[in-house]
Each structure stands twice: as C-alpha cells, then as structure tokens.
Amino acid sequence: MDGTPRGLHLLDTMVELIGSGGLEAVTMRRVAAAANVSPAQVQYYFTTKDQLVAAAFRHVTDNVVRQVRSIDLPADTLDALRHVLALWLPLTESQARDARVWLSFTAAAATSPTLREIAVEVDDSLRRWFTDLLRAGQRRGDIEPELDPEMAATLLLAVVDGLVTQSLVLPSEQRAPLLDAALNTHLSTLRPASAPERMK
Amino acid sequence: MDGTPRGLHLLDTMVELIGSGGLEAVTMRRVAAAANVSPAQVQYYFTTKDQLVAAAFRHVTDNVVRQVRSIDLPADTLDALRHVLALWLPLTESQARDARVWLSFTAAAATSPTLREIAVEVDDSLRRWFTDLLRAGQRRGDIEPELDPEMAATLLLAVVDGLVTQSLVLPSEQRAPLLDAALNTHLSTLRPASAPERMK
Numbered sequence: 001m002d003g004t005p006r007g008l009h010l011l012d013t014m015v016e017l018i019g020s021g022g023l024e025a026v027t028m029r030r031v032a033a034a035a036n037v038s039p040a041q042v043q044y045y046f047t048t049k050d051q052l053v054a055a056a057f058r059h060v061t062d063n064v065v066r067q068v069r070s071i072d073l074p075a076d077t078l079d080a081l082r083h084v085l086a087l088w089l090p091l092t093e094s095q096a097r098d099a100r101v102w103l104s105f106t107a108a109a110a111t112s113p114t115l116r117e118i119a120v121e122v123d124d125s126l127r128r129w130f131t132d133l134l135r136a137g138q139r140r141g142d143i144e145p146e147l148d149p150e151m152a153a154t155l156l157l158a159v160v161d162g163l164v165t166q167s168l169v170l171p172s173e174q175r176a177p178l179l180d181a182a183l184n185t186h187l188s189t190l191r192p193a194s195a196p197e198r199m200k
Numbered sequence: 201m202d203g204t205p206r207g208l209h210l211l212d213t214m215v216e217l218i219g220s221g222g223l224e225a226v227t228m229r230r231v232a233a234a235a236n237v238s239p240a241q242v243q244y245y246f247t248t249k250d251q252l253v254a255a256a257f258r259h260v261t262d263n264v265v266r267q268v269r270s271i272d273l274p275a276d277t278l279d280a281l282r283h284v285l286a287l288w289l290p291l292t293e294s295q296a297r298d299a300r301v302w303l304s305f306t307a308a309a310a311t312s313p314t315l316r317e318i319a320v321e322v323d324d325s326l327r328r329w330f331t332d333l334l335r336a337g338q339r340r341g342d343i344e345p346e347l348d349p350e351m352a353a354t355l356l357l358a359v360v361d362g363l364v365t366q367s368l369v370l371p372s373e374q375r376a377p378l379l380d381a382a383l384n385t386h387l388s389t390l391r392p393a394s395a396p397e398r399m400k
Binding site for chain 1: 219220221222223224225249299300303304306307308309310311312316319320323348351354355357358359360361362363365366368369370378381382385386389
C-alpha cells in the first residue's frame with residue numbers, strides 16, 4: 001500500500017484533533033484511534049510528539065500556500081495583501097481550526113528547540129514575502145515610498161499574528177468584523193500619504 | 201497553617217514549569233513533585249488543569265499590574281506606553297518565561313471555554329486601558345487627533361501580542377533589538393502628523 005494517502009489521512013486527523021482540543025488532546029494513542037490505525041502505524045510516521053505537531057502545522061501552511069499560488073492576485077498591492085490574508089485569517093470555522101493549529105504550534109515552539117527552528121524559518125519566509133511585495137508596491141506607487149519595507153513587513157506580520165490570537169478567543173461571529181476593520185485600518189497606513197483614501 | 205503562602209509557592213512553581221516546558225510539562229503530579237507537596241495538596245487548590253493554567257496566568261499578569269501601579273509614569277503618552285510595555289515584553293529571561301506562560305494560556309484558551317472567558321476579559325481590560333490612555337493623549341496633544349482611539353488600541357494590542365509571539369522563538373539576544381525597533385516604529389505612527397519626529 002502506498003504510504004502517502006495514509007500519511008495524509010493522519011495529518012488531517014491531527015489537524016482536526018489539535019484544532020478542536022489543542023495540543024493537550026493529542027497523543028499518539030488518540031491520533032491512532034481517531035485515524036483508525038494502530039499506534040505503531042502512527043509511530044512509523046512520527047516518532048515524537050514534536051514531529052507530529054510540526055507535521056500538522058506544515059500541513060496547514062502548505063494548504064494555504066497552495067491556495068495562494070492558485071489564485072490570480074489583484075495588481076494593487078494592498079488588494080493583493082487583503083486577498084492573501086483572507087485565505088489565512090480565521091474567517092470561517094475551518095480557517096479558525098487551522099489558526100488554532102498555528103497557535104498551538106507557536107506556543108509549543110516557544111519551549112521546543114526543534115519546533116522553534118521551523119517557526120523561525122516560516123516567520124522569515126513570510127517576512128521576506130511581505131517585504132518583496134511592499135518594495136514592489138513602492139515601485140508601482142501604491143505603497144508609501146518613505147516606509148522601510150522590512151520594518152513594515154515585520155509590523156504587518158505582528159498585526160496579523162496578534163489579530164489572529166485575539167480573534168480566536170472571541171465568539172466566531174465577532175471575528176470577521178474585528179479582523180476586517182483592524183486590518184483595513186492598518187493597511188491604509190501603508191498607502192502613500194499623498195494618495196486619496198480608497199473605499200474598500 | 202495559613203493557605204496563602206503555600207498557594208503562592210504552587211503558583212511560582214507552575215509559572216516555572218510552564219515557562220520552561222510549556223503546558224505539556226504540567227501535570228498535577230509534576231507540579232506536586234516540583235513544589236514538594238503531595239498531589240492531594242495541589243488538588244486542594246486546583247481541581248482541574250484549566251484552573252491551574254488560569255491561576256498561573258493570573259499570577260503573571262497580577263505581577264505586571266502591581267509593577268505598573270508602583271512606578272511613576274512619564275507625562276508624555278507614548279513614553280508612558282513604552283514604560284508600561286517594557287514591563288511586559290520578553291526583554292529579560294524572567295519576562296520571557298512570563299510571556300511563555302501568556303502564550304501557553306492563550307493557546308489553551310482557544311480551545312477551552314473556561315479559559316476563553318478569562319482571556320476575553322483580560323484583552324478587553326487592556327484595550328480599554330490603552331483606549332483611555334490614547335484618548336487622554338489626544339486631549340494633551342501628543343497623540344494624532346484624527347485617530348480612532350479604540351481602533352488604535354486594538355491595533356497596538358495586536359502589535360504587542362504579535363511581536364511577543366514572534367520574539368519568543370528567536371534567540372534571546374535578538375529579542376530586545378526587534379521589540380525596541382518595531383515598537384518604536386509603530387508608536388511613532390500615533391504622534392500628531394504635524395509634530396516633529398522625536399528621538400528616543
């Protein structure tokens with residue numbers, strides 16, 4: 001039997017478990033039971049819980065990256081950012097589940113050297129992607145030319161991480177209004193100071 | 201024997217355990233062993249793990265609130281914010297430990313209704329405190345009068361939460377430079393547009 005589908009099935013099961021019960025809910029035994037395989041089969045793919053958590057996190061981020069690649073981004077830089085962030089922010093229940101996996105992973109990474117390395121790598125690549133996008137926007141004229149694109153990218157990533165964190169503890173119907181309003185306010189500070197206010 | 205010192209000793213032990221090993225490291229049994237008491241004594245104070253995590257989080261935030269109350273804040277609004285945030289950001293190893301307790305608590309709150317209530321209450325009171333401070337700053341003339349103080353408070357809280365989250369996975373010597381530079385850049389956007397740039 002090909003290992004890939006079973007590996008993927010395990011990943012989906014883990015995302016489901018972490019997304020509903022947090023890291024606490026995840027043990028090799030529970031993953032095995034939920035995926036309807038033996039604990040030995042889980043251990044075949046993941047020998048430690050860190051590996052299991054890292055794999056679930058990668059599974060979630062890979063899905064977002066795949067979606068970002070499959071859509072046509074608007075030419076306007078801030079509209080493009082809005083489109084990409086709409087794929088990641090906890091606007092739907094399934095996105096909230098993915099965001100809980102991110103938050104569980106991040107909390108675990110703060111005390112695990114193995115996970116920390118992955119977290120730093122992902123943060124760096126997101127910061128670089130935001131930096132490149134903002135720099136291109138400055139060339140196009142739709143991002144304020146005086147901004148330091150690296151610092152603006154760091155702050156944008158912080159705003160996104162902070163808003164995701166805050167919104168996850170809110171009732172689901174309060175999430176989208178908070179995320180939309182706060183993100184639009186932050187993004188509007190990136191427009192050239194001379195540009196007229198744009199309506200969303 | 202008075203219960204308070206023992207309760208406090210348990211809280212310090214839990215903060216230590218969560219701060220070094222995350223929530224994973226915390227069981228009633230381990231807390232008891234580390235605090236040199238019987239598991240029954242831990243259970244006397246905390247009947248569930250959620251209660252234990254909530255108590256450790258409250259212990260950390262109470263300490264910060266006590267420190268904030270004991271210092272004289274500068275008159276300038278942004279200097280006052282800098283002073284307060286310097287007590288909370290993971291600039292020292294002991295602050296990083298407290299921030300890991302916050303992050304563990306927040307991740308757990310995303311899947312626990314009991315903890316979620318506490319998280320929302322703390323976020324709300326921080327947002328209100330920032331809002332009042334910014335509104336007073338607008339009256340004093342050191343905060344941009346066109347800003348919506350509530351929205352600016354929400355974004356400030358997001359920036360702080362996001363920067364704390366990002367810096368916790370960095371090597372400790374990289375934390376202060378990131379936090380200082382990014383926070384100062386964000387705070388400078390709150391100054392009146394007409395005001396000259398101030399040197400920190």
